[in-house]
Amino acid sequence: MRAVRMTAPGVLEQVEVPTPTPGPGEVLVxxxxxxxxxxxxxxxxxxxxxxxxPITLGHEIAGTVDTLGDGVTGWSAGERVAVYGIIGCGxxxxxxxxxxNQCRTVPLGGIGLSRDGGLAEHVVVPASxxxxxxxxxxxxxxxxxxxxxxxxxxxxxxxxALRPGTSAVVIGIGGLGHMAVQILAATTAVRIIxxxxxxxxxxxxxxVGAHHVVPAGPDTVDRIRELVGPAPxxxxxxIDCVGxxxxxxxxxxxxxxxxxLLLVGLGGGTMPVRPVADEPPTVPLETSVVVPFxxxxxxxxxxxxxxxxxxxxxxxxxxxxxxxPEAYDLLRAGEIHGRAVIVP
Numbered sequence: 001m002r003a004v005r006m007t008a009p010g011v012l013e014q015v016e017v018p019t020p021t022p023g024p025g026e027v028l029v030x031x032x033x034x035x036x037x038x039x040x041x042x043x044x045x046x047x048x049x050x051x052x053x054p055i056t057l058g059h060e061i062a063g064t065v066d067t068l069g070d071g072v073t074g075w076s077a078g079e080r081v082a083v084y085g086i087i088g089c090g091x092x093x094x095x096x097x098x099x100x101n102q103c104r105t106v107p108l109g110g111i112g113l114s115r116d117g118g119l120a121e122h123v124v125v126p127a128s129x130x131x132x133x134x135x136x137x138x139x140x141x142x143x144x145x146x147x148x149x150x151x152x153x154x155x156x157x158x159x160x161a162l163r164p165g166t167s168a169v170v171i172g173i174g175g176l177g178h179m180a181v182q183i184l185a186a187t188t189a190v191r192i193i194x195x196x197x198x199x200x201x202x203x204x205x206x207x208v209g210a211h212h213v214v215p216a217g218p219d220t221v222d223r224i225r226e227l228v229g230p231a232p233x234x235x236x237x238x239i240d241c242v243g244x245x246x247x248x249x250x251x252x253x254x255x256x257x258x259x260x261l262l263l264v265g266l267g268g269g270t271m272p273v274r275p276v277a278d279e280p281p282t283v284p285l286e287t288s289v290v291v292p293f294x295x296x297x298x299x300x301x302x303x304x305x306x307x308x309x310x311x312x313x314x315x316x317x318x319x320x321x322x323x324x325p326e327a328y329d330l331l332r333a334g335e336i337h338g339r340a341v342i343v344p
Contacts, residue, residue: 002344003120004324007054010044012325017056020116020124022069027127029081032138034118035060036319036327036340037146037175042266043113044328051113058119058342059085059112062133062141072127081130082141082304083118084297085110101153101294119324121344131300136307143175143314143339146294148303150264151180151239153295155187158237158260164189167228169254170210172241172265173201175339178208178315180239180264185209186311193227193235195220195250200337204315216246221253232257232284243267258286316341 001019006012022028040057043050061083065075075081087110088095088103095103111117111125133141155162162168162184170180173196184192185208194205197216205213214223228234234256240247243265251261252271261283263271272282273289283289295303306312315338319327327340 001121002321003056004321005054005056006044006051009046009048009053012044012057012328014322014324017120019122022067022124024070025072025127026069026124027065027072027075027130028067029061029063029083029123029125030066031061031118031121031123031344032063033142034058034342035143035145035147035175036324036331036342038266038331041328041332056116056120056123057112058117059110060142060146061085061111061118061123062138062145066122069127075127075130080133080136080138080141082133082145082300083111083125084129084131084300085112085145086294087111087126087129098296098298101296119321119342131297131304133304134308136304139316139318139341139343140307140314141304142341143316144303144307144312145300147175147314147339148179148307148312149295149300150292151176151241152183152303153299154239154262154264154292155180155183156299157290157292158262161236161260162188162190163236166236167191167193168237168239169193169195169224169235170239170241171195171247171250173205174241174337176264177241178204178338179312180241181205181210182208182312183306186306193224195224198337204337220250224254228254228256231280235259237262239264241265243269245269252283255284255287257284259284261287261289263289263291314339318343
């Protein structure tokens, strides 16, 4: 079968590999669609030894059941499924509570991270990683498994602060950010403020539910402050889907005292935090700073339900499998709006 693999650090190429065979408790999935994620770029850019090579990338996967391994029940060939990418140890405190994204035994890993992923015609996954998607198309279902799940999980962590009439700021209206806007619009009654440097991204934010859009620039904090009021008031929740120094500075510059900062983007920026009553403060007093990671299987089921209800729709740009390297180049250049989806 065809597969797009990282054959060496930083090297992504299409190769021919044998079609895998599912073992006990596993399912062979015919891949229908795979989302291209910025996390894949971090894998490609990681130093030698950080991730196994060769490895088939792709952790946002949807497709159809092909073959069942021994002992697998409850699934039928041809059934449309989404793949939950995290594989925890199953026995630590986090996993036993259903929080496999907080596994205390297995470091960052899973399908497309520490074992072969979905940038191929088929992928083998544990049957426990599958969720039914019903009538959702695979190109819509695939982005829900990360681009939808990660902001949903972040929003769930901040749910107590998302009271009717409060304000939430979403910074970066890309693959995750345009999903975050929709999730806020569908599940809360907050005022949604979207921030991006790209006019097309801001237009997308408006189309999917943002009440206000603010261009990123030198006066971003001032323009947001005109909407949320001066300190110590401000935005009750800020979701930074970029994570570079500039966006982190914006995030802490507009969050309210007692607010929530959710650092979703993996841009490598730094946020200073000093436990003193500075003026202005590095971070306002009583403010929580959280770095969410992916989400739980239960949350993915809820994300899929939003998608099936028509309340969460990925803005996708599709590429055939042989153009996957091009899709990642465009993603790196910031030329993908919404989510790039590879269709084998």
